[in-house]
Amino acid sequence: MESFFRTHKYLVEHLDGVIPRQLMEQIDWSHRLIGIKGTRGVGKTTFLIQYAKESFDIEKKDCLYINLNHFYFTIRTITSFAKEFVENGGRTLLLDQIYKYPNWSAELKECYEQFPQLKIVFAGSTVMKLDEDVELSSIVNSYNLRGFSYREFLNILLGKNFLSYSLNEIITNHKAIAESICKEIDPLELFWDYLHHGYYPFFLEKRNFSENLLKTVNMMLEVDVLCIRQIELSYLPKLRKLLYLLSLSSPGKPNISQLSIDCEISRATVTNYLEYLRSARLINMLYSEGEEFPKKPDLVYMHNTNLMFPLRLSPIEDQSLQETFFYNQIHHSDCKLKKGSKTGMFIVEKNNNKYKFKIEGQKGRGKKKSDLIYAVDRLAIGDNNIIPLWLFGFLY
Incomplete structure (x- = not known):
């Protein structure tokens, strides 16, 4: 526990040049279970640490940020960790990369029921489907952190x-x-x-923006889409090719049959992949009035203009x-x-x-x-x- 507090303190103390985000004022922070969804690269981690810095006294140790990508949570459950945290005076847990933990939805519900004095704010990918778990979605206040x-x-x-x-x-x-x-x-x-x-916030970093964005897009596909949607790794090249072909014609009307041939996947799989790319905030789909998914979209757009430049030469x-x-x-x-x-x-x-x-x-x-x-x-x-x-x- 102390090791996580040291990491928390370091992150809070070294958070420089805080960028105000409108979402910070829109969230009802009195709720006990809050979900922050956002695409990779929009600043979810910074958002959580900013909340900790602005709302809590670091010396009281009543708020703790943890990244569930840590190997420690391969043998420790969120529930048991939360129990120990509460017993030591903890009141607010900030859980980053929640989808990296296998049984996250069940344990969030368990924590909500067992520890009424505990608030949990968790961050995860837009690909996560909170509404698929009716019981969880009924107790979570969910918000979207968008790009600038x-x-x-x-x-x-x-x-x-x-x-x-x-x-x-x-x-x-x-x-x-x-x-x-x-x-x-x-x-x-x-x-x-x-x-x-x-x-994307990383335009503020002293790195090549286009290369950084391409790396981020690949991580979206490899981790967010494949991992969360449980797609076999062998299909990654087809998914990448589909995104590239869409970028070449965006905004354009997708030819599902031709995309199926070009990517060597079925028409139904193309349609499903379009939805996965949309949920990952890589594309937007536009329909005529009265039409919606799973029907074929009238037009496909890249999700934002930044994506158009590195993908389209x-x-x-x-x-x-x-x-x-x-x-x-x-x-x-x-x-x-x-x-x-x-x-x-x-x-x-x-x-x-x-x-x-x-x-x-x-x-x-x-x-x-x-x-x-x-x-x-x-x-x-x-x-x-x-x-x-x-x-x-x-x-x-």
Whole structure:
């Protein structure tokens, strides 16, 4: 136990340059069992340690961070460890990489029942299916830690404190919001940088971003998808090939039959793998209204624009980047997206309201239809139903 406390103290004391995440304020920390899901690389470990640093006195030893990837937990159960922790005055356990522990869901339920004075906050992959365990999902408050929004990216680089806005606020008051932001910065100056390398926190590290991202993607496939979904290792090359082929045409309509032939797997397996890649936050799938998985998606997008650059060595069209950015930022604001009637069009549903969006570059500024909202690139401030594309990066 003391060894883990020493590690906890070291991590907390050496957490420098803490980056504020909006999720920290959105979580109901009074709940006894909290799950933090997020894709690999978005900063789940840092998030847990930041919570420990901001909320607890390190000398009281009532909060403890542990990584369940530690070999110690091949012979020690979470339940017995939690029992010892509570008996010694512990009140909050922060469990990282929960999915690395074989019987994690059963033991979390056991801890919840046996130790009412104990709070557990656990972090794991988005590939984990908490809702498959009805009993566990009924007692867990689950949250998603996402990659940086454009707003967060700007706040980090420029030392600002820009606030987020709801979709309704942006639609109804975008001109005033954009004008207030433009008084402080040029929001277009760093927009391409964000599209290229701003979504994942490790752009702050002194390493080659593209190589680091490729390593992270491979880890997502090898560990998160194969391990959690219990796929045989021999299928990894097929999964990697499928992701690469999708990246070459994204956003594009997937030809399931051709992908089946190219990857040497069945059509049903292609469909299942698409869902695995989506749950790992590597792709997004877009359907027409009334359609959803397991039907074939109308379009497949990369999950965020950063993924497009290292996977695709050929030049990327501006329209593809613009649509991918819009999908990613809107999707993270808990909206439902459906395919519109034409290229570059989305139907967005939020709180029983439905909006039709058209994504355009600045050159597409011709006659506008009144029933559409235009998200326009390379535009600092919009007017009426024309909104700057970058402003949708302020949704979270």
